[in-house]
């Protein structure tokens with residue numbers, strides 16, 4: 001992805017706003033989880049939204065709008081419009097809603113500021129594991145204040161690869177076939193349930209790579225900067241810049257091999 005020319009003071013301010021908003025929202029969803037969670041369906045019978053997704057997004061929006069009233073904000077639940085110039089915030093108020101509904105660890109709040117269409121500052125709060133991931137452009141990635149940096153990658157056959165599945169039944173079935181096809185050529189697969197956390201897990205070395213098709217920008221916008229700043233290559237599975245339809249995050253020395261494996265398995269454009 002291109003490197004935007006952003007004043008370091010603005011970058012620091014955006015990171016500070018992201019930290020405040022993501023931390024408040026994570027405290028709300030995790031610390032004040034109601035006994036009577038209201039759960040509704042969205043795009044399919046398995047795609048859920050809860051009252052806490054909506055409350056979390058409203059809280060993040062209030063904090064951003066108080067501190068940065070002129071910026072655009074786009075969230076999973078209430079939408080919005082990006083700006084080509086200036087600051088756009090991408091908000092996933094609960095990434096991993098299925099985990100949240102089941103009270104299963106590993107959901108996250110993701111808040112990312114993009115400037116002129118490029119990621120500049122991001123925070124992914126993973127409250128069930130007590131992890132705050134943060135990154136700002138060219139200033140590194142951190143987890144709870146500790147710098148994240150990818151180590152030397154294992155060979156492809158030893159790689160632990162994370163992925164996720166969409167909500168559309170036909171797409172899920174195809175995604176399952178891709179997993180079945182690559183499983184003999186890698187160490188194993190992990191499906192944790194939150195794309196933002198998966199990208200941060202690449203940064204932290206908890207998995208060696210992550211790929212998925214059919215996401216939305218709010219799933220990706222924060223975690224991809226954390227992965228990039230830790231030294232991962234974050235691209236589309238077919239190559240070129242990542243996009244919601246296709247993302248592959250991996251050590252740069254293994255990207256070509258994993259890409260070949262995924263493309264041979266039919267992972268592109270499912």
Ligand code: IPD
Nearest residue numbers: 095096097164165166193194195
């Ligand atoms: C989902 C999660 C999941 C991924 C799905 C996403 P949501 O986001 O990130 O890991 O596999 O494709 O839609 O719906 O929980 O915000």
